[in-house]
Amino acid sequence: MVRAGLSAARLTEAAAEMADEVGFDHVTVxxxxxxxxxxxxxxxxxxKNLRDLRVRVALLAGEQLTDRIAVAVAGRxxxxxxxxxxxxxxxxxxxxxxxxxxxxxxxxxxxxxxSVALRRSIELTYGMLHAYGLxxxxxxxxxxxxxxxxxxxxxxxxGEGFRHPREVQESWSRSLDALHVLLTNWPSQREExxx
Amino acid sequence: MVRAGLSAARLTEAAAEMADEVGFDHVTVxxxxxxxxxxxxxxxxxxKNLRDLRVRVALLAGEQLTDRIAVAVAGRxxxxxxxxxxxxxxxxxxxxxxxxxxxxxxxxxxxxxxSVALRRSIELTYGMLHAYGLxxxxxxxxxxxxxxxxxxxxxxxxGEGFRHPREVQESWSRSLDALHVLLTNWPSQREExxx
DNA sequence: ATCCCTTCCTAGGAGCTCTAGGCAGAAGCC
DNA sequence: GGCTTCTGCCTAGAGCTCCTAGGAAGGGAT
Numbered sequence: 001m002v003r004a005g006l007s008a009a010r011l012t013e014a015a016a017e018m019a020d021e022v023g024f025d026h027v028t029v030x031x032x033x034x035x036x037x038x039x040x041x042x043x044x045x046x047x048k049n050l051r052d053l054r055v056r057v058a059l060l061a062g063e064q065l066t067d068r069i070a071v072a073v074a075g076r077x078x079x080x081x082x083x084x085x086x087x088x089x090x091x092x093x094x095x096x097x098x099x100x101x102x103x104x105x106x107x108x109x110x111x112x113x114x115s116v117a118l119r120r121s122i123e124l125t126y127g128m129l130h131a132y133g134l135x136x137x138x139x140x141x142x143x144x145x146x147x148x149x150x151x152x153x154x155x156x157x158x159g160e161g162f163r164h165p166r167e168v169q170e171s172w173s174r175s176l177d178a179l180h181v182l183l184t185n186w187p188s189q190r191e192e193x194x195x
Numbered sequence: 196m197v198r199a200g201l202s203a204a205r206l207t208e209a210a211a212e213m214a215d216e217v218g219f220d221h222v223t224v225x226x227x228x229x230x231x232x233x234x235x236x237x238x239x240x241x242x243k244n245l246r247d248l249r250v251r252v253a254l255l256a257g258e259q260l261t262d263r264i265a266v267a268v269a270g271r272x273x274x275x276x277x278x279x280x281x282x283x284x285x286x287x288x289x290x291x292x293x294x295x296x297x298x299x300x301x302x303x304x305x306x307x308x309x310s311v312a313l314r315r316s317i318e319l320t321y322g323m324l325h326a327y328g329l330x331x332x333x334x335x336x337x338x339x340x341x342x343x344x345x346x347x348x349x350x351x352x353x354g355e356g357f358r359h360p361r362e363v364q365e366s367w368s369r370s371l372d373a374l375h376v377l378l379t380n381w382p383s384q385r386e387e388x389x390x
Numbered sequence: 391a392t393c394c395c396t397t398c399c400t401a402g403g404a405g406c407t408c409t410a411g412g413c414a415g416a417a418g419c420c
Numbered sequence: 421g422g423c424t425t426c427t428g429c430c431t432a433g434a435g436c437t438c439c440t441a442g443g444a445a446g447g448g449a450t
Contacts, residue, residue: 006397025220029438041439042398050438106354141369145344148351148370152343155350159301174336174382175343182377187369201428225406236408237429245407 006036008046012056019057019098027098029053054102055111061099062117065092069124077131079180085128086150086176093154100154132183142186149179201231203241207251214252214293222293224248249297250306256294257312260287264319272326274375280323281345281371288349295349327378337381344374 014035019027029050033040047053072088073081093100112118125146129139153175157168209230214222224245228235242248267283268276288295307313320341324334348370352363 028436030436039399040437041400041441044439045397104350104354137365138369141366142373144348144351144366145370145373148347149340149344150347151350152345152347153339155299155346156339156343159299170332171336171339174333174384175340177382178337178340178377181380181382182373185376185380187372187376189369223406224408233428234430235406236431239408240428 006038006042006046008056011036011043011046011053012060015053016057016060016096016099016102019102020096021098024054024057024098024101027054027057054105055107057099058102058105058107059111059115059117061096061102062115062121064096064099065089065103066117066121066124068092069121073124073128077128081128081131082180082183083176085124086172086179089150090154090157090172093158097158100158104151129183132186134183134186138186138188142183146179149175201233201237201241203251206231206238206241206248207255210248211252211255211291211294211297214297215291216293219249219252219293219296222249222252249300250302252294253297253300253302254306254310254312256291256297257310257316259291259294260284260298261312261316261319263287264316268319268323272323276323276326277375277378278371280319281367281374284345285349285352285367288353292353295353299346324378327381329378329381333381333383337378341374344370 011032015027015032018032018035022031029043029047030040032053033043043053047056068091069085069088072084076084122143125143126139129142129146132142134142153172206227210222210227213227213230217226224238224242225235227248228238238248242251263286264280264283267279271279317338320338321334324337324341327337329337348367
């Protein structure tokens with residue numbers, strides 16, 4: 001009998017591919033076992049349980065996404081960095097919807113502990129914002145708004161929440177223009193009033 | 196034997212409550228049946244299947260959310276309307292996380308057809324943006340960015356994506372200030388350039 | 391060649407969705 | 421009231437899921 005050659009890494013990789021094909025929450029232990037021509041019980045020597053498998057995919061995807069962003073923003077600042085960051089983010093989500101969905105999982109602190117990707121992505125965001133001249137606490141607020149806008153946009157786009165015919169790419173570009181304007185004119189505490 | 200008095204409406208209502216308590220994707224037919232002291236097969240006279248049940252919850256939640264927003268923005272314009280809209284949105288999501296998750300379901304056109312909430316919420320958004328002086332295609336772009344920002348923010352907040360200690364409420368307010376500035380200075384096609 | 395560890399197996403329990411068909415209240419008709 | 425009919429809930433059961441326990445067989449070290 002030939003062994004299938006399973007390992008946690010190979011299972012994670014295959015689960016990630018599967019997530020992109022059929023959706024992250026259709027990744028099941030049995031389906032994954034079927035893909036390897038193996039009984040489902042066999043996977044439990046490599047992976048604790050379904051949750052464990054999903055967390056591994058989430059961490060893998062998080063690293064890939066962060067890597068792409070890091071490459072994209074390297075050596076850029078201001079609007080160029082913003083657009084590069086955003087496009088890399090969106091590109092990854094559209095190329096790998098299942099993996100992207102995995103990155104949205106809520107991890108416990110212990111689960112997230114092993115990953116450097118999270119910390120690195122925060123650093124990348126802050127670096128970009130500092131280049132815009134934002135310091136604390138504005139950088140935190142702006143960072144949250146940026147992350148929210150990116151994620152929300154992708155979420156809507158993946159969910160086909162855009163029924164309106166206007167091209168998504170065009171809308172996305174305009175929104176990035178707008179966010180650029182926003183970051184350059186970020187309203188600090190005292191200067192803003194009603195209307 | 197006393198009948199439990201099931202109906203599609205009561206099941207939907209109970210499922211919505213359950214979603215808020217245990218999370219939208221922990222709402223199962225069997226758990227719902229258990230809650231009514233009834234066998235799971237009994238629910239299938241009232242509801243086609245699990246998907247059907249979830250869609251009903253999604254439509255219910257969509258209507259509730261839209262109603263709240265409509266009440267909040269009534270008679271307001273500009274920043275007041277923006278803040279009222281956003282706060283109503285966030286309030287609903289925090290009060291009813293399970294129902295809110297349901298509103299994020301991706302519905303087929305047939306499933307969404309029966310609901311007026313979707314159309315109405317779009318009208319509300321456009322009304323607000325027109326008061327900011329935005330016309331097409333800027334209104335569409337700005338509307339998408341707003342929805343994305345709101346949803347993304349809530350998503351991060353519900354998922355405890357905010358590890359940083361800065362108060363969420365404060366961040367949210369600052370982000371709304373920023374979005375207000377953004378809407379009043381929306382960069383139209385020609386006036387924007389590099390940096 | 392033997393030992394041992396790892397890999398994969400079979401067997402099986404428990405929970406889930408959903409279908410088919412049955413019985414017994416509730417509602418309508420005479 | 422007595423009758424039929426409708427419908428709300430039932431039991432039975434198939435098929436899928438996750439996961440545990442314990443067994444057998446391949447591959448490496450000695």
